[in-house]
Amino acid sequence: MFKSTDRKVFHDDKELAQVTKHSPVKYPYRLNFYDRPPLYDVTVEEFETCALDRLRILAEIESSAARNRSWEELKTVTNKQCTNHLPLQTTGTQELLESQRRKDHLGHFVLRLAFCRSEDLRRRFIKAESTLFRIRYDGDNTEERQLFLNSRDFNWIPVDAAEKSKYRRELLASYSGSKNESVREQAFDTERYYKVKWTRVPDLVEKRKVFLKAGWAYVPGKEQSSIVFQEFEVHLAKALELTARSLPRLDEDSRLVPILDNLSQGFLAGVPSEWSGSGEAINGDEIKAEMVDDLAKRHFPLCMRSMHDNLRRDHHLKHFGRLNYGLFLKVLGLSIEEAVVFWRKSFDRITDDKFNKEYKYNIRHSYGLEGKRANYAAKSCQQLLTSGPSDHGCPYRHFSLENLQTALLSTYSSRGLTSADLPEIVATVKAGHYHVACTRVFEMTHSSFGVKKGEGTGGGESITHPNQYAAKSMELYKVQQDSAEKMLVE
């Protein structure tokens, strides 16, 4: 990538030696302004995994914003996600740190390629990336952060003591701090000030947190981060626009475009799903065909629930509906024998002969018993969201708002959803955060199990897979049942 081939041509030993001599450590700091693109060879697989892992975190940040999480909550959730998918430690062996930072660096640049293409994607990417940067900046220790800041020229002018005392009254007036006046003044006296053009700290100007004189903003040391964050955003915005312009001229490998396409779609769907079915582990009891009706009422997300209702109403489902719903049931724990029974009973208006000829094969196929014999995974939210308008995709995306509201009420009013909750869901849907809407519905309909707003399926995780929704719901139900049983025994 990034013309690495061009570089190889000019590579000779001397240059290589020089490069290594000049930078014994490639990534000296945890924080990165991503000034330089990665100029080394990467496998296609690494290209994709780095990006996917980073995307998970960015998508979580996005959905947090849509769900109005506080800064502290956001930090906890993101840090947790980061430890799982994109750890970035301060201490450890040189090798470990390098590899973590390399992954961070690479992932960022791959996503730049994926998200530079439209104004909307760029805006969202900048927002999510700068939030991630803020979280990391916040979590960095003071020493490391100072080293990082020194490594870069932020173009701020330190205000000397004479100038500081000249504007003492003005500076002090906009210096926030302790309620106690003398404590505040003491803190002010030790504070260092920096001068930048006011346009570089619009957030501070907006809140009147700085002193302005002839276009210069006098920024106190503790608000210094504002300059850094603003710089990060402006820098990234420029870089993205540049990338967007040169993307068509990129000496492109046909293997990368599909990956990039897939990535930018992933942002739309929220999070690339990480839910890989562990159905048996959750519910020890096998699911029988006759239990599906009951389970659907209690535990299914709206997409699967509406397919189930369609099946009951029409005594039939179209091909992709059967496929999506069938795979969902498979992962839920319905065995092949039970599946055949379930579908046979559901299609009760056709003859045995027709069923065996036209449908049984497909059911067995999806269980990996025919044809290619592949073990097909159930469709994730991302796949359902991007499959195009249909009656078996994501209802939050494909239903009209009126129909969605009717469907939500008729489906979930028995589980605690009231019409007062609808405006919030509708607003989220309108903003295009379909998975957030679904997660909110989950939270609302499971409030009796103690699920609170913002908790999602635990730890603030959003819904990314219909099976994740159902499994969590069943788990919650089981825990309650168990404790109820225990109470009875005692």
Added chain:
Amino acid sequence: MAVKEAVDTSPEVMLAFYRRLYPFKSLFNWLNHEHAPTRRFTHREFAFTLQGDVYLRYNSFNTAEELKKQVCQLNPTRFEIGPVYSARPKDKKTVRPGMFTPLQRELVFDIDMTDYDPVRTCCSGADICRRCWAFISAAVQVLHTSIREQFGYENLLWVYSGRRGIHLWISDKEAMELTDDQRKALVSWMTVIHGGQESSKKLNVRLNARSLPASLQTAVEHLATIFPEVVLSDQNLFASEDGYEALLEQIPDSQVVTSLRKTWSANPSRSSEDKWLDLKAQAKKFEKGSSQRTNLTAAMEDIILHYTYPRIDAEVSKHRNHLLKAPFCVHPKTGRVCVPVDPLHIDEFNPESVPTVGQLLKELDTAGRSEGEVGEHHSDWEKTSLKPYVDILDKHALRLMEQVRLEKREQDVSW
């Protein structure tokens, strides 16, 4: 309004105005900053409001003559100026949507008398008189100083909007290049009174509960000098019960409020000045440096700000692509020309003395008769009372052009 004379802004009158009086050349120089047409003019959006409220957007012109020709042809009731786009606005439909974005735009402010309705007693709505112009005059003084001293911009053009407000156009290079976010930040720095009906709400401008930010401290010191005249004597705002109740709402000390209310309801004849003195006396009762005293002094500062600080129409300033009426257009309701105003003599400005289009054409007739008919109508405004106003714009444009010229020369040297 003083005299309800028949305001003539008929199409014929407007056409004569555009043909003979409108200073297109001055407008061009002001927008373009140079003699030869640049993108600042050629990529600039003009929007026309035609007779019968037809609205034509995304017009652009190569030269001042082209603009004049089109204006005379369409004969709009008014026209507005928008941003400099990345492509010619008239080609908007042929360029890719992503390639058509606003790049530059004067930083503009709009102060409108309607926002002052809760604090003026003399007129309301669209009406304006000399007395309420004092509010605008105070706003201009504060804004003019703040923008220059805090943000360092120098090229400010103030334009009377023709009826009840005033516009400010800032043409500094840095100001023209501000992004929407930066504009938003600047506006919010400048805004103290958040409009709407909740105007009785207390201000929230103090960062540390006590001291005002430096920028507002300077403003309040100036406003305190005009507050007695404008609010207390001219408008006599606290005379009525509603008026003084609104004042009491902003006083944090409930004991002071009860005692003042008692005195004032017993003596309905007490003037606003008396009441303000009563409030001051109450504050003086507390020891200097005590928390009650500081709270009351702070509240009094807030009150001064509340009644006299500029009330800016924020939406106008926030976005680069907001259109604003061009200077020297004619206000269709009053017939008055939107003339530039000297901010240093804003006190002496009388909106009712601004020439109307009818008056100007009459002046032109008289001048023409005494001099004998001349073949061409060029710069006919020189013979009318429009001249001093065009001179203001010309002087302003000349300064801009000089700056650009010097800047260019400096760049040349560096080669």
